[in-house]
Amino acid sequence: MRPGLRGPDLRRKGLRARIVLGYAAGTLIVSIVLVTVTFLLARSYLLDQREASLTRQAFADANVLDSRLATAGTEVGDVLDELVPSGGADVVLRSGDSWYSSSLDVGARDVPADLRELVGTEPAASVVVETADGPRLIVGVTLRSSDVEFYELAPLTELRQVLSTLAAVLGAGALAATAAGTAFGVWASRRAVQPLEQVAGAATRIAGGELTTRLPATDDPDLVGIVASFNSMVDALAARIERDARFVGDVSHELRSPLTTLVTSVEVLGGRREELSPRGREALGMVEGELARFRRTLDDLLQLARLDGAAVAESARPVCLATLVRQVLADGDRPAELLEASDDDTTVRGDKTSLERAVRNLLDNADRHAGGPRAVRVGRADGAVLVAVDDAGPGVAPEDRERIFERFARGPRAARRSLPGAGLGLAIVAETAARHGGAAWCSGGPDGGARFTLSLPAVQP
Amino acid sequence: MRPSVVLRHCDRLGSGLRFHDGLPAAAGPARGGGSMTAMALRLLVVEDDDHIRTALRWALEDEGYDVAEAGSGEEALQAVAVSAPDLMLVDLMLGSMDGVDVIRQVRRGLDLPIIVVSARADTSDIETALDAGADDYVTNPFAVKEITARLRALRRRVGPVTVEPEAVVLDRDPVAPLVLREASGTVHRGEEQLPLTLTEFRLLCELAAAPGRVLSRQALLERVWQHGFFGDERLVDVHVRRLRTKVERDPGAPRVVVTVRGLGYRLDPQ
Numbered sequence: 001m002r003p004g005l006r007g008p009d010l011r012r013k014g015l016r017a018r019i020v021l022g023y024a025a026g027t028l029i030v031s032i033v034l035v036t037v038t039f040l041l042a043r044s045y046l047l048d049q050r051e052a053s054l055t056r057q058a059f060a061d062a063n064v065l066d067s068r069l070a071t072a073g074t075e076v077g078d079v080l081d082e083l084v085p086s087g088g089a090d091v092v093l094r095s096g097d098s099w100y101s102s103s104l105d106v107g108a109r110d111v112p113a114d115l116r117e118l119v120g121t122e123p124a125a126s127v128v129v130e131t132a133d134g135p136r137l138i139v140g141v142t143l144r145s146s147d148v149e150f151y152e153l154a155p156l157t158e159l160r161q162v163l164s165t166l167a168a169v170l171g172a173g174a175l176a177a178t179a180a181g182t183a184f185g186v187w188a189s190r191r192a193v194q195p196l197e198q199v200a201g202a203a204t205r206i207a208g209g210e211l212t213t214r215l216p217a218t219d220d221p222d223l224v225g226i227v228a229s230f231n232s233m234v235d236a237l238a239a240r241i242e243r244d245a246r247f248v249g250d251v252s253h254e255l256r257s258p259l260t261t262l263v264t265s266v267e268v269l270g271g272r273r274e275e276l277s278p279r280g281r282e283a284l285g286m287v288e289g290e291l292a293r294f295r296r297t298l299d300d301l302l303q304l305a306r307l308d309g310a311a312v313a314e315s316a317r318p319v320c321l322a323t324l325v326r327q328v329l330a331d332g333d334r335p336a337e338l339l340e341a342s343d344d345d346t347t348v349r350g351d352k353t354s355l356e357r358a359v360r361n362l363l364d365n366a367d368r369h370a371g372g373p374r375a376v377r378v379g380r381a382d383g384a385v386l387v388a389v390d391d392a393g394p395g396v397a398p399e400d401r402e403r404i405f406e407r408f409a410r411g412p413r414a415a416r417r418s419l420p421g422a423g424l425g426l427a428i429v430a431e432t433a434a435r436h437g438g439a440a441w442c443s444g445g446p447d448g449g450a451r452f453t454l455s456l457p458a459v460q461p
Numbered sequence: 462m463r464p465s466v467v468l469r470h471c472d473r474l475g476s477g478l479r480f481h482d483g484l485p486a487a488a489g490p491a492r493g494g495g496s497m498t499a500m501a502l503r504l505l506v507v508e509d510d511d512h513i514r515t516a517l518r519w520a521l522e523d524e525g526y527d528v529a530e531a532g533s534g535e536e537a538l539q540a541v542a543v544s545a546p547d548l549m550l551v552d553l554m555l556g557s558m559d560g561v562d563v564i565r566q567v568r569r570g571l572d573l574p575i576i577v578v579s580a581r582a583d584t585s586d587i588e589t590a591l592d593a594g595a596d597d598y599v600t601n602p603f604a605v606k607e608i609t610a611r612l613r614a615l616r617r618r619v620g621p622v623t624v625e626p627e628a629v630v631l632d633r634d635p636v637a638p639l640v641l642r643e644a645s646g647t648v649h650r651g652e653e654q655l656p657l658t659l660t661e662f663r664l665l666c667e668l669a670a671a672p673g674r675v676l677s678r679q680a681l682l683e684r685v686w687q688h689g690f691f692g693d694e695r696l697v698d699v700h701v702r703r704l705r706t707k708v709e710r711d712p713g714a715p716r717v718v719v720t721v722r723g724l725g726y727r728l729d730p731q
Contacts (some may be wrong), residue, residue: 251578257510260602264516267605271523297604317694318723327690356691 013195015421019189020182025426031174036329043163050137050159051126055087056060058152059124060092060141068170069095069146076100076148091152096147111151115140119149128156135160184395195223200231209434211238249305252298258300259291263439266291298425303357303374304407307431318459319355321346322378329376342379350436355456358440361425362452366391370449384438384455393447399441405430431456502528502616503548507537507563509555517550520605526612530588536557538566549575549611551595553586561586561593568594572658576608591699593597596660597686598693603670614687615660629669631708631717632731639708639717639731641669647707660685661704663695668718668728701726 013021061083062226068079076095080102083091091102091112099108110131110260118125120138126139141150155245198215205213214234215227236239269284277283322341329336348355366373370393377388396404410424426440433440438456503528508514511532518528529546532538532554540546549567553560565574577590577598587598597611632639637651643666646657657665667684668676683690685700701720705712719728 084638257581258514259511259518261512263602264513264520264605268516268519270525296604319678324690331689331691353691354694 013334016186016189016193019192020185023188024178025187027184028174028178031061031177031181035170035174039167040164046159046162047128047156050154050156051139054137054139054152054154055124058141058150061152062141062148062150065093065148065150066143066146066319069143069148092151092153094149105181106153109137109237110153111138111140115151116149118149133157133226154405161346194338195226199226202230202234206234206237211241232321245305245308248301248308252301252305256300256302259295260308262291263295292408297424300428303354303428304424304431307354307435310344316349316351319350319352321348321355321387321456324352324355325359325376325378325387328356328363330362332363334363334373338373338376340375340377342377344380346378346380346435347459348385348438349459350456351404354432354435358429358454361429362387362454365389365425365452369393371373374445374447374449380458381455383458383460385401385458387454387456390445390447391451392445392447393449395444395448396442396450404442405440426452469478471566485684491510501525502547502612503527503529503544504548504612505529505531505537505540505610506550507531507534507555507560508535508550508552510552513552513567517605521550524609526607532547534560534563537563541567541571545571545573547573548616549573549580550608551575551590552578553590554580561590564593564595568666572656574612574659574661576615578603578612582699587693588695588699591696592726593659594703596658596700598697604703614685631728632710633670634691634710639664643669650708657704657707657708661700661707664700664704665708665718672730674723674727675721675727681726692718697726 015290027318038220065076065079068082069076076093076098080091080093081098083102090106092106092108093100093257094108101107104134107325110129112127112129115127115138118127122142124139124141127138128137130136134155137154137156142148143150163347195218201212202215211234214231217272217301218227236366266284270288273281274285322339325341326336326339327375329338363376366389366398370391372391373389374392375390377386377390379386405426422453430440433454436456438454440452440454443451443453469524473546476625482565486573495529502525506514506517506528507522507530508517509616514530514532518530526548529540535558537549537551541549551560551563555563559613560577564577565631567573567575575594575597579590579598580601590598595700596615599607599611601641602644624709627642628646629643632650634650637653639649640649647663648657648662649664664681664685678694678697679692681688681697682688682694686692686696688696700717703717706719707718709715716731717729719727719729
């Protein structure tokens, strides 16, 4: 049997349910044990008491009887009347072969045989018997000098009532204790789970990019360890992320100086193109093309490193996205008719340069994979400003629609040679959107192509 | 003091017949370094990376500039002390003495346009450099065309000096009036000539061209720096700040060059 199949009910329950159940079961068991022990002790104590008092009385009565019988001529029946047993007890006695009783309700038949046997050997004995009227305690004493067996019969109904009341009270107490235990369990489970919920909340925020999130310090000795190790884990994670980001940034910075020299020198060469042989001119053209691509990729890497590093808030200003898109279209020598701007206010708060780059990347992406953008729509929706770039390309398969926003993700038919910078453009769009508190996604376009949407929170007037 | 002249001049300022382009390229680019014209502007390149500096010199000489090189901040200051250039290109990351210090030293005596080369556009060192007196910046890696475009924008000058310089009074302070003489490129407070840099002077002229009217940062960027829509508006803010320290009686409570929140800047003649 696999361990997973054992006790599936309890295992499948949550931690809180298990804590509550544990408390409830614990208090139930403890209270059952306590109640049982208390009841048994109380019962045997009360029974012992009753038996002892009845025995004492029986001895006393037997003594009285004995002394009377010692007086010559005294009839047993007469003496029996003089004995007035207390507490509703009755007396039955045998003298010789005759049986006498203090009441018509009782007689020799009520004295069990085994008690008579016991009384035959012992000076006194007692037994509890069940009768139609309820339990009855019978104490027997032998008066050997006068060959008399003396029995006192006392009903135990009253004792039984006391005991059943006691049982009821104890049972109610046990139930109350169990309920209290369960309630305590609920409270304790909340208390126990609360730190876990804090950890979960902090982990969610960290996963969302708030790397400065830490658990608050605590003086709870049980939690100090957890809080400390959680926080140091986040520290390590943040340091690692920062190191990775800085590495990319550092590498890009290191590449900048040689690239600047290259770009500048090639510009000088470009100015002397006519001095070169035809083959030299071709080679120069190739160097220029590749250098432009290299520069574009490095720019992208630097932009990503920048987005990873600084917060946008510093350079954030109100930017009208419709104007921005119009300007990007104009700068890229694209027809202004592509823009379909709504009359709504499309102002967002952001870094103009980053936003310009994001929009330009969306347009370049359409160039690269879908033969150019078909339309660029700018409008408002639910407190956000949307920039949607539609193309008439083959579209993006639904399973690829998230992946293409990852760094260095390339479309299956990416033209690697002819178009520079493929692989980082959409990642920059996504990062820019995230830095501005917005989002970027890909969906199906109206003409069967793809629609890339950049959504940014609108400035509330 | 002739107020009537001032008013007439303001009208003329509004008509927009003020600048002409003194582009070095227009003076005839000397491709191949052969025939350098006498009008070639002297440009000092301060850059500690030998390769970049050499390549820059080649490229800028091709564009018609007379290029001098300095490999460190100290060298740059020596070169400036011997003979002041017309323009400077300063890398912020130099060795012992950084670019900001060089700019600060040069600005003590010279109003020439200074362009800064910086690693990143969004860092605070750009603002530090602008505060120190730089006029514009390019980010690494750059194309030479970006630099020459910036240099051309900053060298656009006011028209040829007229026989009788006309004056615009910006502040009629009875003791020390603030007077802008656009044609001669000077601003006086009373008898004292204010040490405005070329860019500050041009910024003031743009503002004075439309007294009482708001000019957006965007518009000022386009007119003074010839930057497009995506230019850095910090340039305007920093230069206005610097301009105020020179032309305002109390730079903490500016009255001549006032900020119009959310819109831009306005010049209010006092």
